[in-house]
Amino acid sequence: MSPKARTIYRCTNCGADHPKWAGRCDVCGDWNTLVEEIVSAPANATGATARRRGGTASLSAGGTAVAAPRLRDVHGSEARRWKTGIGEFDFVLGGGIVPGSVVLIGGEPGIGKSTLLLQVAATLQGREHEVLYVSGEESPLQVKLRADRLGDSAQNVALLSETNLETILATASAQAPAVMIVDSIQTVFTSDLEGAPGNVGQVRESAARLMHFAKASGTSVFLVGHVTKGGGIAGPKTLEHIVDTVLYFEGEGTLDHRVLRATKNRFGSVDEIGVFRMHENGLEPVANPSELFLSDRHDIASGSAVTTLLEGSRPILIEVQALAAKAGYGTPQRVSTGYDGRKLALLLAVLDKRAGLSFSSLDVFINVVGGVQLREPAGDLAVAAALASSVYDRALPSDAVFIGEVGLGGEIRPVAQTERRLAEAAKMGMRNAFVAQRSAGGRIPKDVKAVGVATIADMFRRLFS
Numbered sequence: 001m002s003p004k005a006r007t008i009y010r011c012t013n014c015g016a017d018h019p020k021w022a023g024r025c026d027v028c029g030d031w032n033t034l035v036e037e038i039v040s041a042p043a044n045a046t047g048a049t050a051r052r053r054g055g056t057a058s059l060s061a062g063g064t065a066v067a068a069p070r071l072r073d074v075h076g077s078e079a080r081r082w083k084t085g086i087g088e089f090d091f092v093l094g095g096g097i098v099p100g101s102v103v104l105i106g107g108e109p110g111i112g113k114s115t116l117l118l119q120v121a122a123t124l125q126g127r128e129h130e131v132l133y134v135s136g137e138e139s140p141l142q143v144k145l146r147a148d149r150l151g152d153s154a155q156n157v158a159l160l161s162e163t164n165l166e167t168i169l170a171t172a173s174a175q176a177p178a179v180m181i182v183d184s185i186q187t188v189f190t191s192d193l194e195g196a197p198g199n200v201g202q203v204r205e206s207a208a209r210l211m212h213f214a215k216a217s218g219t220s221v222f223l224v225g226h227v228t229k230g231g232g233i234a235g236p237k238t239l240e241h242i243v244d245t246v247l248y249f250e251g252e253g254t255l256d257h258r259v260l261r262a263t264k265n266r267f268g269s270v271d272e273i274g275v276f277r278m279h280e281n282g283l284e285p286v287a288n289p290s291e292l293f294l295s296d297r298h299d300i301a302s303g304s305a306v307t308t309l310l311e312g313s314r315p316i317l318i319e320v321q322a323l324a325a326k327a328g329y330g331t332p333q334r335v336s337t338g339y340d341g342r343k344l345a346l347l348l349a350v351l352d353k354r355a356g357l358s359f360s361s362l363d364v365f366i367n368v369v370g371g372v373q374l375r376e377p378a379g380d381l382a383v384a385a386a387l388a389s390s391v392y393d394r395a396l397p398s399d400a401v402f403i404g405e406v407g408l409g410g411e412i413r414p415v416a417q418t419e420r421r422l423a424e425a426a427k428m429g430m431r432n433a434f435v436a437q438r439s440a441g442g443r444i445p446k447d448v449k450a451v452g453v454a455t456i457a458d459m460f461r462r463l464f465s
Contacts, residue, residue: 007036007037008036008037009021009022009034009035009036009037010034010035010037010200010201010236011025011027011028011030011033011034012033012034012035012200012236012237013025013028013030013033013237014027014028014030014237015204015236015237015238016028018034021034021036022034035199035200036199037195037199037200037201080099081095081096081097081098082096082097082099082124082127082129082178082179082220083096083097083127084096084097084120084123084124084127085123085126085127086119086120086123086285087285087287088260088274088275088276088285088286088287089116089120089260089274089285091272091274091314092247092260092261092262092268092272092273092274093245093262093265093267093268094262094265094267094268094269094272095267095268097124097179097220098220098244098267099178099218099219099220100214100215100217100218100219100220101214101220101221101244101245101266101267102207102210102211102214102220102221102223102242102243102244102245103220103221103222103223103243103244103245103246103247104185104222104223104225104233104239104240104243104245104246104247105117105222105223105224105225105247105248105249106224106225106226106227106232106233106246106247106248106249107227107248107249107250108227108249108250109226111249111250111251111258112249112251112258112276112278112283113183113224113249114138114146114183114224115146115150115282115283116249116260116276116283117133117181117183117222117224118133118143118146118147118150118154118157118181119150119154119282119283120179120181120222121133121154121157121179121181122147122150122151122153122154122156122157123153124178124179125153125154125156125157126153126156129178129179130158130175130176130177130178130179131157131158131177131178131179131180131181132158132160132171132172132175132177132179132180132181133157133158133159133160133180133181133183134160134161134162134168134180134181134182134183135159135160135161135183136161136162136163136182136183136184136187136188137183137184137187138161138183139161140159140161143159143161144159149280149281149282150281150282151281158175158177163187163188163189163197164188164189164190164191165188165189165190165191165205165206165209165210166190166191168182168188169209169210169213172213172217172219173213173217176217176219177219178219178220179219179220179221179222180219180220180221180222181221181222181224182210182221182222182223182224183224184223184224184225184226185203185206185207185210185223185224185225185239186198186203186225186226186234188202188203188206189202189206190202190205190206190209192205193205198234200236203234203236203239204236204238204239204242207223207239207242207243208242210223211242211243223243225239233246240264243264244264244265244266244267245262245264245265245266245267245268246262246263246264246265247260247261247262247263248260248261248263249261251278251371252371255370255371256277256278257275257276257277257278257286257292257370257371258275258276258277258278258283259273259274259275259276260273260274260275260276261273261311262312269312269313270312271311271312272311272312272313272314273289273311273312273314273316275289275292277292289314289316290315290316290317290318290424290427290428291428292370293316293317293318293319293369293370293372294306294317294318294319294428296369297319297369299395299398300395301395302389302390302392302393302394302395302396303321303322303323303324303386303387303389303390304319304320304321304322304386304389304395304396305319305320305322305382305383305385305386305389305396305400305402306318306319306320306382306400306401306402306425306430307320307374307378307379307381307382307401307402307403308378308401308403308421308422308424308425309372309374309376309378309379310376310378310416310417310420310421315417315420315421315423315424316372316424317401317424317425317428317430318368318369318370318372318374318379319368319369319370320339320366320367320368320369320374320379320382320383320386321366321367321368321369321386322364322365322366322367322383322386322387322389322390323363323364323365323390324359324362324363324364324365324387324390324391325362325363325365326361326362326363327361327362327363328363332359332360332361332362332363332364333363333364333365334348334363334364335363335364335365335366336365336366336367337366337367337368338366338367338368338371338372338373338374339366339368339374339379339383340375343380344364344366344383346408347380347383347384347387347406348364348387350384350406350407350408350410350456351384351387351388351456353410354409354410354455354456354457355388355410355456355457355460356457357387357388357391357460359387359391362391364387366383366386366387376415377405377406377413377415378403378404378405378415378421380404380405380406381402381403381404381405381406381412381434381435381459382401382402382403384402384406384456384459385402385434385459385463388460388463388464389463392464394463394464396463397432399429399430399431399432400430400431400432400433400434401421401422401425401430401432401433401434402433402434403415403418403421403422403433403434403435403439404434404435404436404439404453405436406456409455410455410456410457411454411455412435412436412437412453412454412455412456412458412459413436414435414436414438414439415436415439418435418439418442419442419443419444419445422435422444422445422448422450423445425445425448426445426447426448430448431447431448431449432448432449432451433448433449433450433451434451434453434459434462435450435451435452435453436452436453436454437452437453437454438452439452440452
């Protein structure tokens, strides 16, 4: 450690500095977020630092006044986007890549982040947008082997195997690519800071310099980020604040599809998703996710219901499966996949109290097909219908969709954008829709019959009486 260097402990959540380690951050209150960081005192400290301590009049000491233009005089290429040719990727970004933007992509190891970005690099290169692919984790031969699987389109991408930030920026400045991909930000380090690559200081400083390079040069920069055990992107939380767009690549290892989700986007809407299928030749965009999630549905089985979720601005039909069987032990099991366990307990209590369906001696299993997380309340009605179907052992109509929130009084409440959900259901061949009474009077697609139900008991009478 150099004589001027000192050790501090920085919170990875809020970025606050602490002189010594503690189990809990004093600023944000999070536990086990303080990490050690070695910082150096500025080498060119001048008398301006001392003068700034003299009061508010001296706060500008050492600075230079610059011109501040009017917003009407600012011009740029904000209306121009680069299309990658991968429809789902462009959709999640909000219509394409904005020049000079910084995009962070996180995901589990082996989920396909590098494969997706290499495909993006190949399509952009084929559209005469120069791409520089910086690999800090894999050797050039490993990247070449992946490119061989993707076909000839990826062979013309420029490859730089480097982790030193100064070398990366010097190469990018010399080549002036339209897009630069850095895989990954946790492997990049700068010689100006002490500490190993991947620590809080190195990640924050490297990302900040890459962001400044993108804004100054107009090069769009894609950063690959590792994730922690909790699913968040490793490194300081400020990393997500620095970049323009944050994408998460999600998916179960046992499934053949992947979901790309935008959690932050300065140039488009958030919570948009794009669906891809993994093949031996790379990732293939899925233009109709509803067809994918309903492709293996068995219409004759009880305990199956269909609902429509809104992922960002995209409505998607998914299948909810329920199984209620006699408990083999004293305490019945409550197992749910893709649906909140506490919400399931609440719904079972409502069905018992308001509809006379007792689950006290039954094991209950809920599964949302395709690894989708059923977070919004619009799926409550489908879960209730699937549970009742399993108890009565009677299949629900194969062309029925269930959209609505279930209240504690057993009432069915309307949800947002019911018209868009029903339009997607009509596109997939659904002809009956069980919705709240107030939603049944809205604009309904002509091919769909809306059945307005006031309560859970009312819906069960219509389905099973």
